[in-house]
Amino acid sequence: MPRFTHAISFVEEVAPFVRLCWEMGWNEANGGNVSWRLPTDEITAILRRRFPNARQHPAVPLPQPQPTLDGEYFLVTGSGQFFRHALDHPDEVFGIVQIVDNGTAYRRVWGYVMGGSPTSEFATHLVGHAIRKRVSNGRERIVLHCHAPEFIALSFLVPLDSRALTMALWQKMPECIVIFPDGVRVVPPLLPGTVTIAEASAVELEKSRIISWSHHGIFASEENPERVFALVETIEKASAIHRKVLSAGGPQRGIGQDLLIELADHFSAMLVCEPAFLKDAG
Template sequence: MSILNNNPALAKQVAEVAEVAGYLWQKGWAERNGGNITVNITDVVNDEIRALKPISDVMQIGTTLPHLKGCYFFCKGTNKRMRDLARFPMDNGSVIRILDDCASYEIVAEQLVLPTSELPAHLSMHNYLVGIGSNYKAALHTHPIDLVAMTHNPAFLKKDVLSKLLWSMIPETRAFCPKGLGIIPYKLPSSVELAEATVKELETYDVVMWEKHGVCSVSENILEAFDMVDTLSKSAQIYMTAKNMGFEPTGMADHLMHELKVAFNLPG
């Protein structure tokens, strides 16, 4: 029997993960097994799940995360494809429990599927979010073609240059991604160094670019995390479309973006 059967709140969150996984595949942002999703499901875990015995050995995270003691996460599996996660989420993901040492975890359901290889980065983000009392529960990593392409231009890697450019392409980007886009210079995927750098950027931004790699976003649920990346991607497409038409887009002037900030009471 699936752990989702008697837990509609958890079933809803897993269904949202599957929905977003399908979007990522359709957009071409999730080649092969590319990209990852983790959701903190601790608040919807019931007694049935808490009583489950582990189906894996104890595994090391690679770092100590003091705010995650006893937390539960639904994670996309390593080497699993987003298109398969979309169709069969419980066969291509796993539920993990963080142990009391805050440095290790065990898989408790449903298949013996190892979680994402970028688990240190994802759990580090969640540890930061729990630590500051955030209501954000979802972390998304994906590979938007347009945004990754822009990180190959050194001019866009300077602080807030890309944020201001993308904000200026369409008003919705300034409104729906008000904190902009943080940039992390290239670091080895799955490394603790990448995890630490990501957490540092989350002090200022909700969406973080990993140079020549992909995007991470965090939000209250996985749909909102996806929407922020999707909005930034739309702005990147507008910029590139104008360039392909042979002209430099003018973008919205600073005073117009400030007008939006005031009208919608936006941060930044």
């Protein structure tokens, strides 16, 4: 990855991964978005030290209040921003906002130097953060939404069914059940950036770090930029293998259920949860 430095360590860490998402073909033009729930004490100290005279911006109401995120800071890609500009124009591509007023609004504290604002899907990101913060006991902090092409292609080829999609991916590489034992949960085609898709996503995020926005892309939650990138990378590779198998006429054989159970048992210490779809999977 290119050497990149920035006054804010979190921007320095995430920007190369955002650029890499574009290089992988996951985030064309202004497609996709990232949000990172930052450690409060650390980002407060950085902002105070590096930007002591930063302007205080007015609060902007949120369409869905998130009281459990009140006071939290988020590093968020801006609406209309291109991932490929992350290293060249980080102060435009990224901004930092704080959730205020008991979770009913946000205020900008850094970035968006050209007058931008958080991604139009920020409300859905906050829904995801609130749920995954609770479910993971605070471990998960970053959400990546991208348009991984092989993964999207499968939504046109296989049933829009969480179990069917998950089992197909698990059976393509032994690593899959270890990397994402929680599986992929499918959300039907819905208008992006709306309360409707946020509510549908919330149901599935209670069960998994990974959801499929059918015909649109992937929405994944993890601990830091490297881990969320690796999660999507693994799913995208398995999707590519499955698509190639389908294009060759379908599988003649695969990783059987017995081996999946053996893999889950052998690597149980590494799993984030029990493999949800392994029981009764025939």
